[in-house]
Amino acid sequence: MVRNATVPRSVADDRSRIQSSARRVQCLDGQSASLRDAKRRGCSDTKTLSRAGRPNKGIETPAEYSVNARVIFLLPYLLGLGPGWQVYNRQAVEGRVRLLILSDIHSNIEALQACLLAAPEYDVVVNLGDIVGYGANPNEAVERSRRLGGYVVRGNHDKAASGIMDLGDFNPLAGMAALWTRNQLSEENVEWLRQLPRGPIHIPELPQAQFVHGSPADEDEYLVTADDAIESLSSVSVPLTFFGHSHLQGAFTSYPGGEGSLRPVYASVGRAEVVDWTLEEHRHYLINPGSVGQPRDGDWRAAFATFDSERKIVTFNRVPYDLKAAQDRILAANLPPRLATRLSAGR
Secondary structure (H helix, E strand, C coil): CCEEECCCCCCCCCCECCCCCCCCHCCCCHHHHHCCCHHCCCCCCEEECCCCCCCCCCCCECCCCCCCHHHHHHHHHHHHCCHHHCCHHHHHHHHHHEEEEHHHHHHHHHHHHHHHHHCCCCEEEEECCCCCCCCCCCHHHHHHHHHCCEEEECCCHHHCCCCCHHHHCHHHHHHHHHHHHHHHHHHHHHHHHHCCCCCCCCCCCCCCCCCCCCCEEEEEECCHHHHHHHHHHCCCCCCECCCCCCCCEEEEEEEEEEEEEEEEEEECCCCCCEEEEEEECCCEEEEEECCCCCHHHHHHCEEEEEEECCCEEEEEEEECCCCHHHHHHHHCCCCCCCHHHHHCCCC
């Protein structure tokens, strides 16, 4: 059951539904498929629901829910812990904070600039990692991220480029890009990446939230399906978790009696659009802002999110950027052409 999912602010007659399949998410972010269990790589069929079970525009939710997962989320209530179970509580957030949440920039400076130009006014920026890798402008991406300030957690490509992660876990394409990136980065930027904290991190501006690249339990874990998210949702100590790594914009949520995955649905794939999603109390959330520089949900546009703690609204954003310029830079750097062509497909 999904509530308070609003229709995109720009609506056309043709509504594009973005859905993922298991094949489309294999080897996410360069990780070798052999490291992941086959079940964790699958994607459920999806359908759209409203409060009454009728089609609902704006958010997709999976067609099937796990009975075991429902039992897990009901445990606190069965044990008489319902009121004390730490879930999203608007009143517990002291003062309003507006977050700009970026993730997986991947050295795509054109996409990052487009996101920053489109971003509304914000108080704090949080970067969920993978600033570098794949793209042709690693130094520029790092330096722009440093100037933004705020909070940053490390991603697996940040670790690889700064020499603190073995490239053996990367597929050949990602490994080549990581080696190229390592050779391009300035010493100062390498050291900055090396010093980035491991997630999850907590920030004083929003004590009910945590921020991580992969999952709360493992910074390199991919959360792709609702089944992937079950353990994290049942074990997190705070109600809001913002994560990246999968390059799939959307969220997972749990509530008494159920859980599900949610994906924003946009009216087009060619112009700037937003989808607002109102958080409800008494739920846990895992929220992915999407990838700035290399989306993998079939939408080529740069992705990011904002969160308003007073209005308790997450806003998913997609913005067009100078795609050709980013592709030309990759080709001019003699990086594998596939890294350029995949940008236009959003895969």
